[in-house]
Amino acid sequence: MLDYEIFDLGEVALQSGATLREAKLAYKTYGTLNADKSNVIVYPTWYSGQHYDNEWLIGEGMALDPEKYFIIIPNMFGNGLSSSPSNMPPPYDRARFPHVTFYDNVAAQHRLVTEKFGIEKIALVTGWSMGAGQTYQWGVSYPDMVERIFPFCGSAKTSLHNIVFLEGVKVAIQTDVAWQEGWYDKQPDKGLRAVGRVYAGWGLSQAFYREKLYLEMGYSSLEDFLVAFWEGFFLRKDANNLLAMLWTWQNGDIGKTPGFDGDFERALAAIKAKAVVMPGKTDLYFPPEDNEYEVKQMPDAEFQVIPSIWGHFAGGGINQTDTDFIDRSIKSLLAQ
Amino acid sequence: MLDYEIFDLGEVALQSGATLREAKLAYKTYGTLNADKSNVIVYPTWYSGQHYDNEWLIGEGMALDPEKYFIIIPNMFGNGLSSSPSNMPPPYDRARFPHVTFYDNVAAQHRLVTEKFGIEKIALVTGWSMGAGQTYQWGVSYPDMVERIFPFCGSAKTSLHNIVFLEGVKVAIQTDVAWQEGWYDKQPDKGLRAVGRVYAGWGLSQAFYREKLYLEMGYSSLEDFLVAFWEGFFLRKDANNLLAMLWTWQNGDIGKTPGFDGDFERALAAIKAKAVVMPGKTDLYFPPEDNEYEVKQMPDAEFQVIPSIWGHFAGGGINQTDTDFIDRSIKSLLAQ
Numbered sequence: 001m002l003d004y005e006i007f008d009l010g011e012v013a014l015q016s017g018a019t020l021r022e023a024k025l026a027y028k029t030y031g032t033l034n035a036d037k038s039n040v041i042v043y044p045t046w047y048s049g050q051h052y053d054n055e056w057l058i059g060e061g062m063a064l065d066p067e068k069y070f071i072i073i074p075n076m077f078g079n080g081l082s083s084s085p086s087n088m089p090p091p092y093d094r095a096r097f098p099h100v101t102f103y104d105n106v107a108a109q110h111r112l113v114t115e116k117f118g119i120e121k122i123a124l125v126t127g128w129s130m131g132a133g134q135t136y137q138w139g140v141s142y143p144d145m146v147e148r149i150f151p152f153c154g155s156a157k158t159s160l161h162n163i164v165f166l167e168g169v170k171v172a173i174q175t176d177v178a179w180q181e182g183w184y185d186k187q188p189d190k191g192l193r194a195v196g197r198v199y200a201g202w203g204l205s206q207a208f209y210r211e212k213l214y215l216e217m218g219y220s221s222l223e224d225f226l227v228a229f230w231e232g233f234f235l236r237k238d239a240n241n242l243l244a245m246l247w248t249w250q251n252g253d254i255g256k257t258p259g260f261d262g263d264f265e266r267a268l269a270a271i272k273a274k275a276v277v278m279p280g281k282t283d284l285y286f287p288p289e290d291n292e293y294e295v296k297q298m299p300d301a302e303f304q305v306i307p308s309i310w311g312h313f314a315g316g317g318i319n320q321t322d323t324d325f326i327d328r329s330i331k332s333l334l335a336q
Numbered sequence: 337m338l339d340y341e342i343f344d345l346g347e348v349a350l351q352s353g354a355t356l357r358e359a360k361l362a363y364k365t366y367g368t369l370n371a372d373k374s375n376v377i378v379y380p381t382w383y384s385g386q387h388y389d390n391e392w393l394i395g396e397g398m399a400l401d402p403e404k405y406f407i408i409i410p411n412m413f414g415n416g417l418s419s420s421p422s423n424m425p426p427p428y429d430r431a432r433f434p435h436v437t438f439y440d441n442v443a444a445q446h447r448l449v450t451e452k453f454g455i456e457k458i459a460l461v462t463g464w465s466m467g468a469g470q471t472y473q474w475g476v477s478y479p480d481m482v483e484r485i486f487p488f489c490g491s492a493k494t495s496l497h498n499i500v501f502l503e504g505v506k507v508a509i510q511t512d513v514a515w516q517e518g519w520y521d522k523q524p525d526k527g528l529r530a531v532g533r534v535y536a537g538w539g540l541s542q543a544f545y546r547e548k549l550y551l552e553m554g555y556s557s558l559e560d561f562l563v564a565f566w567e568g569f570f571l572r573k574d575a576n577n578l579l580a581m582l583w584t585w586q587n588g589d590i591g592k593t594p595g596f597d598g599d600f601e602r603a604l605a606a607i608k609a610k611a612v613v614m615p616g617k618t619d620l621y622f623p624p625e626d627n628e629y630e631v632k633q634m635p636d637a638e639f640q641v642i643p644s645i646w647g648h649f650a651g652g653g654i655n656q657t658d659t660d661f662i663d664r665s666i667k668s669l670l671a672q
């Protein structure tokens with residue numbers, strides 16, 4: 001018994017030229033769509049996250065209150081629930097899974113929102129990390145539909161440094177001979193564990209480790225944090241799924257939206273939604289500077305920084321202070 | 337014909353309990369020792385660097401002027417010239433090379449300086465990165481001998497975040513099946529290339545990539561920089577050597593000097609040398625905050641930050657502005 005729904009997309013022609021046939025969009029909704037369909041929030045997922053990993057930001061009394069809003073969490077392609085290397089039937093399965101962009105993801109989500117629910121306006125799109133990438137994409141792809149966006153700890157265009165960081169993640173999987181260019185029968189566990197160790201320094205800040213906040217999280221030592229949190233996290237994932245989503249991430253750029261001819265600044269300027277853009281102060285791969293630049297090109301955007309030493313995970317829902325900060329800001333945006 | 341000298345150390349008992357027999361210290365000197373032996377500068381090497389990689393900071397008219405100073409560059413154990421996994425005879429060769437600390441390195445360097453040259457005072461010890469680690473160690477191990485220290489882009493104790501970053505480097509080698517737990521007959525090239533990609537995001541700053549400074553360095557694209565600079569850099573190294581030096585780095589802590597019983601702050605306070613401690617503003621694994629803390633514990637230390645976007649490589653001698661900044665500061669320290 002699934003705790004989520006599947007929307008059958010049928011044929012999905014991707015920007016890359018491939019077509020996903022019998023494509024599936026997995027999603028979950030929270031709350032009730034009101035009569036005039038004016039209470040919709042779309043909240044896309046992040047790198048390897050699935051809808052339940054987003055639920056920390058939803059709750060009674062919170063900004064994303066299912067008593068007030070109809071919240072849709074669409075699962076990103078490649079995350080193992082929507083169409084992914086791990087669940088596609090041949091011939092587009094496993095290592096042959098095609099390249100998918102944020103644009104492709106949001107086009108599919110738009111079909112869910114309109115075809116399944118008949119929604120014409122979205123009060124808010126929000127998301128963390130790659131979810132932020134999809135949030136910007138919503139603002140560019142459907143500027144007259146999206147009233148507000150709140151991307152946090154992400155960017156509208158993946159920076160060169162971020163691309164380089166991800167090269168380290170990618171090569172950690174690919175160096176494991178068990179990966180077999182993606183044609184493995186068994187997960188390349190050594191490579192997945194290696195990803196955990198490579199990622200560990202990036203996901204959190206220098207100050208996070210200096211203050212040993214992993215102890216506060218319930219880990220008994222630094223090594224316990226590396227094994228139990230980081231290796232454990234990636235061991236639960238499928239290697240081809242990780243590589244597919246990594247391609248999506250590295251190639252994130254709203255300037256590649258059809259009609260913008262690669263013009264990133266023009267795409268930012270085309271976002272009509274009222275926006276709050278929120279980086280984490282110590283995020284090592286989505287540093288505030290990149291968002292600050294974006295906000296200057298956007299017509300109606302505000303720049304707010306999470307004053308946190310939790311690095312990228314300031315937006316990950318694992319500490320209450322940062323969660324409260326984000327929640328308050330979304331409440332304020334929704335009230336406008 | 338070697339362009340450097342070898343000092344035969346004979347038996348070297350290490351902190352770890354192992355003894356390196358027929359241990360060798362490779363070194364090179366620049367300039368002439370003056371009559372009263374008062375013009376000595378010691379300038380240790382960094383992670384995988386060899387003496388010639390240090391030469392950019394030496395030159396006529398520079399602070400490290402061989403017309404005025406007698407400059408000794410001792411090669412760190414594990415760097416392939418001094419005793420290392422790659423050149424030790426059995427049984428302490430290759431994967432069996434023992435753990436070596438900064439303390440061990442500096443004790444050997446002290447023997448070179450005193451036994452070979454009869455030197456009693458050192459005007460300056462300076463070094464980049466792991467060379468900075470050895471610089472602090474000189475100040476703690478031989479407080480009455482060292483008049484000045486100038487550690488740049490390094491630390492007296494390897495931070496927890498830095499240890500985690502290095503876990504990613506280590507696992508990149510170890511994930512390659514060709515590594516064979518260190519008993520390879522042929523270098524694990526895939527693993528060494530992987531180290532290059534993992535390291536690339538760490539060595540330079542977000543802003544370095546944002547500004548595409550790799551083009552200024554002569555690389556034709558981001559991918560060219562990753563292959564030609566980063567993969568090329570580590571492909572020239574021996575995997576066991578890298579792992580041996582990585583252990584030294586991860587375990588860097590002057591508090592582990594005999595007599596200090598692990599008390600880092602007391603070790604810092606025991607440094608009598610006049611010190612200038614110089615981090616790079618955007619160094620991702622030796623962030624200024626850690627040095628700022630150290631300087632507060634040191635009796636006669638000044639904190640100066642390189643205002644650079646070259647990340648850790650602000651101290652790597654690849655851009656003239658940062659080199660000039662470092663050189664000016666060393667000149668000023670030497671004049672005191």
